[in-house]
Amino acid sequence: MKRRSVWLFDLDNTLHDASRAVFRQLDGSMTEYIARALQLPHEQADALRRDYWRRYGATLLGLVHHHGIRPAHFLEHTHALPGLEGRLFAHAHDKAALKRLGGRKYVLTNAPRAYTRRVLGALGLEAVFDGLIPIEDLRMFGRWRPKPDARMLRRVAARLKVPPSRCVLVEDTLAHQKAARALGMRTVWMQRYLRHNAHGPEVGVYLHRKPVYVCARIRSLQKLHSLRAL
Incomplete structure (x- = not known):
């Protein structure tokens, strides 16, 4: 099943430590x-x-x-952010895990395209992914609809020519996972960078709980290879 999955990875605080760097x-x-x-x-x-x-x-x-x-x-x-590249950090074993992961892999982010490419390029991850879906691509009928807009998540799956049930959203933000799960997507809550996070809706969240709309919790992308919940 994992080899047939379409993986949708968030960028900040999922692929790298944005709390510290950005x-x-x-x-x-x-x-x-x-x-x-x-x-x-x-x-x-x-x-x-x-x-x-x-x-x-x-x-x-x-x-x-x-x-x-x-x-x-x-x-x-x-998002000009001078000196960004010098502050970025990601774990080497997470990079290796992404490269080994079967299925198609995309970055789905509310960040702009130029910033996303800068981050992935600095981390050496751009070649790992089959494509990028930044906020510029999250528009419908002239209106911007970033995550967690359910209509846009459904459209992303259609654009990738798969039913939502074939998609796995790997995210740090619970609101995005809740919307994705309601559509039938599988959801993975990435928690590595949340413990010391001072930004966003996950500030102070109880990391040991597992909401019903979260299929699995991980603190390392390596765990994607061994999850049975998917």
Whole structure:
């Protein structure tokens, strides 16, 4: 079954330690962008960033919906992140496990394409994957629909020419897994980088629990080879 699976891997905090390398700088970059674009004090811009992220799952969606911000401009400027490559970290045995894993493998991320390629290139992982599905590709009928939008997850499976039941979503974010499982996808909760995470919906989450919509919990991508739940 695993050889026939289509694997959908999240990027940040799944393939690498984004909590340590990226999130603090990215939060600051988004806040600065909002302050400039909307002419707000720093504190208000930061509060707006957090509010839109909680309400829409992505700060970008709130900015587009309420302020007409151009998505491409926002993504380009907020993800420039000078010196990013020098801060990236992933485990060598996780890289080896990905290379050995059977089935087709894709990166499915709410991050932009250029940033995703920078990260995968710096980690030496770009050649491991059959393709990338970044946020620019998560649009339907002119509207942006990043994870956990169930309609978009269904469309991703259709685009890859497989039923959702053939897909395995490997993620650190539970809300995304809940939506995927409701469609019939199998779900794997990657927990390696969450223990010391100070960003996102998983802050303070009880890592020893296993929600009913999670098929398996792992702390290393090596475990994908031995999971019986899939």
